Amino acid sequence: MANLLKQSKFGFSLLFISFLLIGLGHIYQSSLNELYMVENHIFIHSILELFSVIVCFAASLYGWKAFEETKNRTFLWLPFIFFVVGVFDLLHFMTYPGMPFFLTxxxxxxxxxxxxxxxxxxxxxxxxxxxxxxxxRTINRKWIGLYTFLFLFCVTSFIYYFEKDLPILIVPNHGPTILKNTIEYLLCLLIFITFINTLVKYQKTKLKADLELLFAFSLLLLSEFTITFYTNVSDVFVVIGHIIKAFGYLFILKAFFFSKLQLTFQQKQETEKDLKNTQVLLQSFFDHTPDSITIMDEKGMVLTVNQGFEKVYGWKENEVKGKLFRDIMPELRENIDYVVSEVASGKTMIAYNTTRQRKDGSKILINMTISPIKDEQGKIVQMAAISRDITLQREAENRMLEMERELKEMVRKQQGVIFKFIKVGEDFIHTICDGELLNSLKIKPEQVVGKKICEHPIEGISDALKDYYEQSWLGEDVTFEITISHITCVITLKPVIVNQEVVEVIGSCIDITKLKRTEALLQKSEKLAVVGELAAGLAHEIRNPLTTLKGFTQLIDSQKGETNRSYIELMLSELDRIEMITNEFMAVAKPQAITFQEHDLIKIVKQIVAFSAPQALLNNIEIKEYYLTEYSDIICDINQIKQVFINLVKNAIEAMPNGGSLKIIVENQNDQIVIQIKDSGVGVPKDILPRLGEPFYTLKEKGTGLGLMVSYRIIESHQGTIAFESEEHVGTTVKITLPYKN
Structure with a gap:
């Protein structure tokens, strides 16, 4: 880099000096011509031209030598080009006015x-x-040389013979003609194109040689322009142009040969050095590799062995060198003779496993590769045998196979199903699938393993699984329930991530059919427990209107007249109330099939409030209702939703043994319907809040701990959420969020 920077500074300095000389020549042309002694012009011109000729011939000679080393097209043509340029420059020098007689x-x-x-x-x-x-390029340069000399002879003869008939290029005491300057400007255009092409190349390569060529073409361009300015062959501009041209040729010589040829020779030296280093590395590999390497002749006689041979077989080099390989292990002679004959015929024995005997008589398992070594004519002259003791490796492989067999047996006896899959293209392919649950599903592992998900033996399951498989392949843990052949299963998918990329997914499938049935029974048990606790309140509420009916009936019997009409209306109202309460009781107590239908949540809440009012009244609790939304349609199972609200309202009433207020708020939040049940009871300790909803965990003396668990499951099955906020001695808020009907 330092040399390149130094070269750039020198080149730019030379260009600056050239521009300065041309500028001074224009400004002080007459003064310079007076200072410049005309009688010395021939000598100066001769020195400059001879310098250019020597540079051209040197370039030609170096190019000839470089082609022998590189066979490059550049060095094929450049010697002949510069030889022609050098000859024409020499003829220009010899025929310059004032020079001695030369042919004419x-x-x-x-x-x-x-x-x-x-x-x-x-x-x-x-x-x-x-x-x-x-x-x-591979070409005979004699023909190019012949054509070059023929071209020089023809052009030189033509100029000498038709000298007087050729167009005039220079007029004495007037300088170049329009024809000569036109040709010079055309040549300037060619040099400029060459300069641009080299500049583009330099931007890509940043080579020192290309930078020097840029300076060379810049100087040649200046030289051509300068030569068009003179008015006399002895003018100072002729000298300036020749000086700039000489430096331009010097840069070409330096670029093509002192750079590229030097680089070529350096590459040759580096190649030889690399070859030597390679030989050293190969020898080091031969000596220090732990594998056994044996070099034999075509008959199987040992020529040399490495240190690994002693480690593998136990013999030292001086004990086996010069002996036939079969004589070292006579009990395995037939096997060795067969291998040697096969390799001697030109075959290569790759990864050939065989049993060999060590010096101490022990048998070892060998992985051997034997290859023929051929000379330049393709004749087999030697053989190389590389041996590796794989006895321990084979034992380890056998242990791994046994462990794999045991693992498969464990997976096969697992109660559920263990499986793995990978993604190939747009399809998922199972690589492992086994477990006792497969027997219940009447599926064999080979029907799944190695098959695409769309080829699953159970019809229709691929569509149900594909979305979950896609989600897990994106790196997410996925757990979902699915019913397969009347068996309810929970499937868990765990992606295996390596270098932030999913390489496979491990899945497990568990039969939860019995668990689901148990959960359903728990829900029914909790419902019956709730109905039993509410029975007392319902009976008391029914007793009051019956008392009223009895009293007014007695009045009707004792009195007659229009006043009886109002008594009868009141009696009918109370009877309607008894009917409504009885219907609600029956709806809660009677088991119902789960049916999701559209219902008005506000209407459901009002029914629950009416249903719970008697118990609240008994406990001196005021129920306040706030309906902050007009639209409250949801898709639900009405019995299950009522069960949740009855549980929560009952819990709130029980949390206020000394009375209080119960607020029920229904509102719209974030396009969802939210129900808040707020009591002013004793509250729940903060350390207990996270455990709410656990089965059999309760703060009540006679509670089962299943009510909140069932409520949680019901709300989750309705795609909703349930959350608790509480502060001791202040109260508890239950917040239920449910989606609107789509």
Whole structure:
């Protein structure tokens, strides 16, 4: 990086100096021409041209040598291009006005056309090289050399022979003609295209060689422009242009050869170094690998062995070297002869398991790979045998197989079902499935294992399971109930996550049919217990209207007239009330089938309030109702919902033994209907709140502890929630949330 930065600074400095020279030449052209001694022009021009010629021939020579090493297209064409440029520059130098006789007299016509030919070949050739891909080429360069010399001969002869007939490029004391400057500008365009292409390439490679080429093309571009400014061949601009051109060629030589050729030679050295390191590594591997490596000739005679051979077989190298491998273990001779003959015929024995004998006579299980070693002509000259003692490994594998068998047996005897599945594409495939529950479902493991979920033997179950499988494959723990062939099951899915990605899902299935039946019986028992406790209140409430009826009936018997009408109406009202209370009692006490239908929750609450009013009145409790919503339709089983509200209202009444107030609020919150039951009773301690709803856990002396548990289950089955908030000596609030009817 430091060299690249240093090179960049030098190149930019040189470009700056070149621009400065051109600028000063324009401003102080007359003064510079006076300072510049014309009699020294031939000498200076000759030195600069000879420098350019030497650089071109050096580039050609280095390119010729580089192609022998790299076979690269760039180094195939570049030697011939720069050889032609060097020859034309040499002819331009030899035919320059004022030079000695060379074949013919020197003249502006010959030297101008040789200059143009040199610049044209350089511009076109460099553009060709930068646009072409660097590919390996195998070609006879003699033909290219022959065509190159033929081209030089034809062009040189043409210029010498038709010198007087060629268009004039330079007018004495007037400088270049329009034709010459036009050609120069066209060449400038080619160099500019070459510069752009190299710039794009440098942006990708950031190579030092490409940066130096950018400086070279910049200098050549400046040189071509400068040559169009002079008015006389002895003008100072001619010298400036030649100086800039010489530095441009120098950068080309440095870029193509002092960089790329040096890089090529460095790569060759690195390759040789890598080869040597590889040999060292291979030798180290041979000496220190724990596996046994034996090198034999094609007849099976041991040539050399490594240290691993002694660890595996027990023999040292000097004990087996020069012996036939079969003589080391004579009891296994036939087996060894067979293996050696197979490998000698060109076959490779890969992962060949066999039994071998150690020096101490013990038998070991060997995993052996024997390969033939061939020379350049493909003839088998040696054999290499790599052996590994797998006795302990095989014992471990046998133990693992036994453990796997035991594990499968345990899974098979598990009361439920244990299964695993993976996702392949858009399908789920079971990899394990076994358990005693499969027998109850009349399914064999092979009907599930290895099969897609859509191929499940139970019809219709795939649609019920797929959504849950998808959810668990996203990384979530999933638990759900499902009925399979009249058996109610709870399935739990646990994803196995490796590197934040689900690789498989482990599932378990448990039969909870009996548990469900027990739960239903508990619900019925709790309902009967609630009805029994309410019986006293109902009887008292019924006794009061009966007393009224009896009294007014007696009055009717003793009195006659219009006043009897009001008594009769009151008697009828009380009778209706008795009928309503009796109906509610029967609805709660009588077992009903669970049926989800649309009901008005406010109407249900009002019925429960009327039903519970007698007990509240007996306990000096005032029930207040607040209905803050007009729409309260829900989908529910009315008997179960009534059972929940009766339980909660009864609990609230019992929590206020000294009387109080009971508030029932029905409102709308977040598009759900919320029912709050607030009492002013003794409250529940905070450490007990989390245990509410546990079976057989109760604070009542004669309670069963099942009422809240049943209430929780009923609300959950209705897709709702139930929560308790309480403060001792202040009261308790029960909040029930239920979804509206969709």
């Amino acid at each position: 007299e020197s003249s502006l016509e010959k030297t101008g056309w040789f200059w143009i030919m040199a610049r044209s070949v350089a511009s076109i050739g460099l553009l060709f090289l930068t646009l072409s891909e660097e590919k390996k």
